Amino acid sequence: MKTFKLDWIILPLLGMLAVLGLWEISSLTWAKDLPTPAKTWEVSRPYLAEPFAKRGEMDQGILRFIWYSLILVAKGYTLALIIGTPIGFMLGLSPTFTKIFDPIIQVLRPVSPLAWFPLGLMLFLSAGRNASELGALFTIAVCSMWPTVLNTAVGVRAIPQDYLNVAKVLKLSRTKTLFKVLIPATLPYMFTGFRLSLGIAWLVIVAVEMLIGRPGIGGFLWQEYNSAIYEHIILCIITIGVVGFILDRLMSLVEKRFKTA
């Protein structure tokens, strides 16, 4: 029991202390502009103590900012899943489809969100006031759908021949084969894809918000950089990390549920 506690509580704390120490030393020695941990805590307190406060458009409690960002991520991510899953299925089911589109996918996949975003803005220029939000959604969807696409395709290809034989022998219709055999057999892979996609969507949101200067955790970060309040930059970085970590944990819980099925 003692070693258990040592492993799971004390060791991570040790790691955190080490990083804090390094940070403290850095801000005292070579990086004079870097606020010390204590200073960061002090300046960030109002944002953490009143997480839902709204003092102005770009001066709100941290949970409010997170909420704005999460809403935008949820929209873009949903879009990514709606587009990505069928594409993945088609890739997995049809070798011809794979041959036609795989090269394009491989080329588009590594493109940075920062490169997609101007294209998104341009595409929705006519939308006027909503242009930046639509552009952001486009960017999130395009960047985050690839893991879903590829994992779904792999999952479909990995369906055991036994299950396909069952579908053949039972003479299942196409829809029945899809819903009773293909989709359930692919679910574990699909959820791995969904989890990776969510991680990317959360990465992209920060970049996109910085570009459009919209209220949200990324927008706040960029604004505080411009106003030279460096403590808030660190606050934002830690917040983004923690939220990303929580999202990943939540998704992996969902993923596990489907693994056993």
Added chain:
Amino acid sequence: MAFLELNNVSKHFGGAPVLKDINLSVARGEFVAIVGFSGAGKTTLISLIAGLLKPAAGTLKLNDLEITGPGPDRGIVFQNYSLLPWLSVFENILLAVESVNPNWSAEKRKDHVEKHIAMVNLTPARDKKPGELSGGMRQRVSVARALAMDPQILLLDEPLSALDALTRATLQDEISRIRAETNKTVVLITNDPDEGIYLADRIIPLTAGPGATLGPSFTVEIPRPRDRKSINHDPHFKQLRREIVEFMLNSKTERHTAITKKLVLPDIEPEDLNLPRTMTGWRKTPIRKGELKEEAVEVKP
């Protein structure tokens, strides 16, 4: 007239023949067991009858209609159960019933499924997932699923070989009982001659592969119901068993196949110490270039 008829059927994957010149005819209501070594092509044979594979040559006919693909007229029980793990016992069987009888009312389907679950004594496990069942229970579900489609012929592909001896004996008795109740035509594939003799009307050995073919058929003249204990002392049983085993072993020793192997002889660069040392090291010249050779090897089983 034969109910299931195979005429000069052969099948190969790539170059090597798996089955060749298979001739088989099964009468309606007959129970035929095909006994063969592992890897001889038993599963290939049953996949051909099921329509999952197409023969390279020859014809397969069921009830005078050529077999072109899988169909609900042939119920198959696979060796590895092949149940869908995300569906319960009931749903697995229901899926088959729905697809064969799309016009039935929900009530009728349900009754039909329940009846077949009861037939294999699985009513208490009705709502369990395959993962929660033992191997023997899973295979029963598989049998129930095949029977629920009300097929004209039941194909059993080594249904019991993954089970322990006790479960196997119980399931053999159950197959025997169900067969007596339903009077279906059955083709059983097995690697156990005893199992074949105990269950079947006729046993046909499959010779050892590659290029396996069916041997002469042995009729089992032991009256039903057969008793597991006394059958061991039945002189007819002993003789049949000896003949079948002998035939199978002979078919194995007769085969001497030659396999041509491709050999790749590597580049060999021994260091020649007599050569003068240059600035970059030893002067290296390959003594012998890489070569490709072919070699015929006699394979004895």
